[in-house]
Amino acid sequence: MDLSHITWRKSSRSGNGANCVEVAVVEDVYLLRDSKHPEGPKLVVHATQWRDFIADLKNTEFDQRG
Secondary structure (H helix, E strand, C coil): CCCCCCCCECCHHHCCCCCCEEEEEECCEEEEEECCCCCCCCEEEEHHHHHHHHHHHHCCCCCCCC
């Protein structure tokens, strides 16, 4: 898959830091990569899985505080 034309985004809360997870959307999949290693491996997640993951985050499914 040619990824040269893809626009990668990171959280606006990450500032100018280089230790970020970047996300790109291609059709019905989300690609994730480490900003320190942009040529390294990418994690591919189907849009449905990504939406479920974000919903779980918002619902504190992964809250470790207690």
